[in-house]
Amino acid sequence: MSQKRDEPKPQAAPLAAIPRDKADDYTLAMVEQRRALWASVTGSAPRYVAGAPVPLEEARGKIENLVGFVQVPIGIAGPLQVDTTLGKREVYVPMATTEGALVASYSRGMRLLAAGGGARARVLAEGLTQNPILVYANAAEAARAAELVWKYFDELEVIVRRITRHGKLVAVRPEPIGRRLVLSLGFTTGDAIGINMAAHAADLVSAEVAARTGAIARYVHGQDVEKRANARAFVEGRGRRAVADVTIPRAALAELARTTPEALVALWRTYTVGFAELGTQNWLVQSANGIAAMMLACGQDVAYVTESAVGMLDFDLTAEGDLYASAHLPCLLLGTVGGGSGQGTAAECLDLLGCRGDGKANHLAEIVAATVLAGDLSLMAAFASHEFVAAHEALGRNRPPT
Amino acid sequence: MSQKRDEPKPQAAPLAAIPRDKADDYTLAMVEQRRALWASVTGSAPRYVAGAPVPLEEARGKIENLVGFVQVPIGIAGPLQVDTTLGKREVYVPMATTEGALVASYSRGMRLLAAGGGARARVLAEGLTQNPILVYANAAEAARAAELVWKYFDELEVIVRRITRHGKLVAVRPEPIGRRLVLSLGFTTGDAIGINMAAHAADLVSAEVAARTGAIARYVHGQDVEKRANARAFVEGRGRRAVADVTIPRAALAELARTTPEALVALWRTYTVGFAELGTQNWLVQSANGIAAMMLACGQDVAYVTESAVGMLDFDLTAEGDLYASAHLPCLLLGTVGGGSGQGTAAECLDLLGCRGDGKANHLAEIVAATVLAGDLSLMAAFASHEFVAAHEALGRNRPPT
């Protein structure tokens, strides 16, 4: 590490506070004030940040101190053939990324899926967990509270029903650890991710339990399960648990990817040895890439890629000598209602997928699962045929000079 | 789960292949062809996706099948005061997100940092690992190869030097697992993330070792360390290992956040019990939020939030009764050269931070670390003062109807 210490230039004066208008902070006037602040730092107003045509109003409730819009290139991969809960679909998949070769890799994977008649994808379970922790005077009190909680379920469920029509408390599991009691709460959340609802509900539910059982402290987010890969969610699932699979004929693998089922199974076998030693909950190959690119295109919260990328790839040789492949994704955190999904480019991308609005979140999860499967197939096939480095050399020209 | 099965409408015909022009795929004509394809699916051309003013040319090498640009609102948090390797800085931090209250939360955390005289942040180590696996006839052969590899280092280093001026092979650690040999390679990568260089180098290095030691199989990405939280990287670090810390006076905590050092230490203590049981490598509170928002604004590859969010928060009561807080981030994967960092909104945001181009990657990592610390302080303070749910209710109006 040899840091040059000549930059940046010393700042003459402290920076001004960011101007905000409590009455309405999303007017062009306010945004322009902040762009002027930006210019006072860099010497010129931001051109691209300021250039997007979406009405400023649409940012309301999604961000503070708005100055404009980031732009990331979108390409489309596909067509993707996938059998979903809503029937057989064929879609172009919008992916936003600056990693050269990524969209091409997913497109190639989708051709592999098509050669197998398309992927089949299903959401197998859904539910958002939130795990408050209550603290008691001692372990006896915590254990007593745990026994009581089982009996309170109906009343707790009513408390949640009062604050939401879309979410529902479906499980309460009290788990004592010494004098602390983890209240593992499970919610269904309709087509939204539902974290705000769940946090609100967890606050009310844990307050009620605390009051009835004499807790001496209460932490609404005590076992903080949000936006982190973890061993518990890998087993239990969180958000939407989806699976996609396909059987790809040996001949198609040879023709489209110049590899064999045996080569992919052997490659995967070595991967599992590597993953075992790593201590990871992400046993897929490039799930983070595909999920991040789709999340970004579709107005999802990309911080959830931490959780959503968790899962397991599987390759097997079938009795007929073909390749069976599946992608297990137990923690897809995404929604088609709320968050950033409702307008602008996000809404357009969701429209392209036929996944906008009510009744579509599981459908989106299924398309994501099929896309992850496509990408992992494609990348593993590239590795197996030793084409990986070459492909990046040809397509990915955004690398720094070497 | 009650899926409505009436949507979407059956597709009359299979989708067309996506038009590509091998000679030049980034012309307006080609982009328009793909937008027409989009319209053929949705009934109308995408308006926002097509609307960004950045020259299409700039997408070259970063994406295939370009159709336009996704737009995500950017707000600015700050000012952030931070003592870095490049001296004391005061910056506005651009954050792209659609999670209401997030920018406000980070801004509040930056005020807390300022009350402690600003954060101090440093990159302590840097280096990208890539772990090919070689397979031998048996464990004896793998062990023999492991002994030889130690002796080859100088020659392997020369091989890497031939393909890059910016990267450098700095470590080779051969680790036998049965008859497999994990070749743990460490590279410095200058101001880029450097994964393409490292993958290319790992291919050459592993091929050389395989040839010299008689490996029977070779997997360039055998122990796939890319874009997944893992226990190994949590200890060893990957990318840039950064730390940020601050001491916040008791009075400032009371005034700005209505809480006390004791309350935060107790809250953190309960968090550690929860995290221990979760089995996670992310022992921070909302690192994924701040890192994803900055990555998105600054043209980073957001798929790396999986790795980058890993780390550890720490709160302690000082002898003087104030709050000591630190954020340890061993795996920040980011760069200021290459990838999506060089143009458009990304370049503008890096400019705002004074982090564009050569010699700035560690500086960016230090600002990210300070920002993560700000966000975790702010959120924990909100939790401690029971304001969390209320804040979201007031600011976050993007929730679906409850």
Place this chain on the structure above:
Amino acid sequence: MSQKRDEPKPQAAPLAAIPRDKADDYTLAMVEQRRALWASVTGSAPRYVAGAPVPLEEARGKIENLVGFVQVPIGIAGPLQVDTTLGKREVYVPMATTEGALVASYSRGMRLLAAGGGARARVLAEGLTQNPILVYANAAEAARAAELVWKYFDELEVIVRRITRHGKLVAVRPEPIGRRLVLSLGFTTGDAIGINMAAHAADLVSAEVAARTGAIARYVHGQDVEKRANARAFVEGRGRRAVADVTIPRAALAELARTTPEALVALWRTYTVGFAELGTQNWLVQSANGIAAMMLACGQDVAYVTESAVGMLDFDLTAEGDLYASAHLPCLLLGTVGGGSGQGTAAECLDLLGCRGDGKANHLAEIVAATVLAGDLSLMAAFASHEFVAAHEALGRNRPPT
């Protein structure tokens, strides 16, 4: 590593097969034949191995190729005061070990517990899991099977009832991973560990499910949960989930252990940082020591120390300035019926604890939990007062020459 290569002497001839008598292999004559074989290797018959007075007959069903008995010194720690499900008890705790200072350390911890009025210990849950895996043609078949399994529960429960009067199938949770279906089965097992019963039952249950649902492969021990620390069991528990806690007055800590609640809380805080980075499921200090020593004395299967040592210590400062301490042990695998518990030294040690035979397994688990708490308190107090190295110097004279 500098291996001397002159030893041992080359063997003139291959070793003979071990003599066995299929009719009755536990007679003195057969044992003597094997001792003669031993002498043929070492030059003399084993004296100590042959010297134990327990009737050879008692080894029947517990071992094959019997040659004698290993001897490990037993000391007694205590008295231990503990409030259990069977009332308040005061017991001497038999511990078999060759680690000097261990029994003394536990005894000191028991004095600390006594100063707090004794520990309180409870088993909070019990149940043995066994997780067969069924494989299907594809993920759709696996998902279909998962739905059916829920409906079969009553019939599966009857199948188990046919083979055992002491065990009971209490839970079946089907968990698809791609085309594999993990059948997470939960059993109660009375006062035995019950693994043989559970394995037998898992075989029958999985065979039944496989037949009804058309599985193409079946692995009775597919997700092998036996005798390994793991993240899943850390959350769910396995065997008996026990907790022990105590509040120790500040004055007693000072007098008996020359330390303070604050010092222990600070020490524990640093431990949690270390454990977080280690990636372990054992968040206790020396649980393995106490559990192994008690298991060995009480005829338990010491291989289960792998699972049983998992858990979490907790230290807190009370409002009154005293030390609250708890030990959470979610996976105690032990029994007072079956295995090696029924005769010889094991039966005598169980008698000493008042834990022999029916109705005593949870009681034993509670005493183990209290003992673990005593040992962790004692060792942490020794660390906190910097006495650790000194104590080992004085008591542990079995070290090799330094």
Place this chain on the structure above:
Amino acid sequence: MSQKRDEPKPQAAPLAAIPRDKADDYTLAMVEQRRALWASVTGSAPRYVAGAPVPLEEARGKIENLVGFVQVPIGIAGPLQVDTTLGKREVYVPMATTEGALVASYSRGMRLLAAGGGARARVLAEGLTQNPILVYANAAEAARAAELVWKYFDELEVIVRRITRHGKLVAVRPEPIGRRLVLSLGFTTGDAIGINMAAHAADLVSAEVAARTGAIARYVHGQDVEKRANARAFVEGRGRRAVADVTIPRAALAELARTTPEALVALWRTYTVGFAELGTQNWLVQSANGIAAMMLACGQDVAYVTESAVGMLDFDLTAEGDLYASAHLPCLLLGTVGGGSGQGTAAECLDLLGCRGDGKANHLAEIVAATVLAGDLSLMAAFASHEFVAAHEALGRNRPPT
């Protein structure tokens, strides 16, 4: 859980303190006093505990409050053919256990190894880690200390040399986490486990570093790596890192175990899916069984089975259609000098293996590794041929009545 609450009878008076003689606590008189205490609880003196012929004197330094000796049956498995650092060996392996069928299972595995010409086993690395934590005023101080530590190595090595002739400080790696500095120390320990030496050395080394760098707190066992499975040791190894492998002809598998290489590879493949989801560092099948039984026979500290059982099994089909199998054991904690290894039944068992005393610890580790491989092969073969449950039914008659 339905606890009977009628037992045990209320205790009339508190238990007496355990009699100890500070001058000499290992005389028959003192042991008899404690046996009398035992009898006062149970009504009669312990017969078996008191019956072992080993001189009481031999327990000195290994235990306190001696009352006698626990007895566990020993059987011998084998012969085991293994190619070690000390040449080709053929040995009977002493195993102490009460798990019926275990010795028979290992013996069968040894026959499988013999059919492949015997196992080959090697220790690939050795070294005991100990990780003190120093705390500094802030992260800057911790980072500065980390840089200094690299320069102190020679002086620290001298400090260790002063207290031991057998151990040696071979590595110091300073790892900052916020303001805490983990000092990862590596020692070689000759033929002992060496934990007492390492703890003493870690105390001196950390005190020296703390004094020179101005640490504000010091925790000798801060990152407590002793006797717990953990992700760090799984990668880095601890104690002795051993590997054993073998290639077993297809015909031998069919004849001796009624299974095929393909069946074992498929079974193992499913195991890896199960283990991945479990989040374990023990990727072997029954390593805990074999290691615990050998440790117990050979006077090792069985609490170390927690760490030692960690590792990875591997099965592959060779080009010739045979089975390649390996066992990777990175954390074998055992010694042939010190601890309980020097006398009585332990010394006899080490003699049987040709592993007693100086220069034999790695040899013992190699025999353990080969034994683990034998046991895992045997059990997996039994599972593959569906004989598992049947074998336990026939041999294991120590189960409770079902």
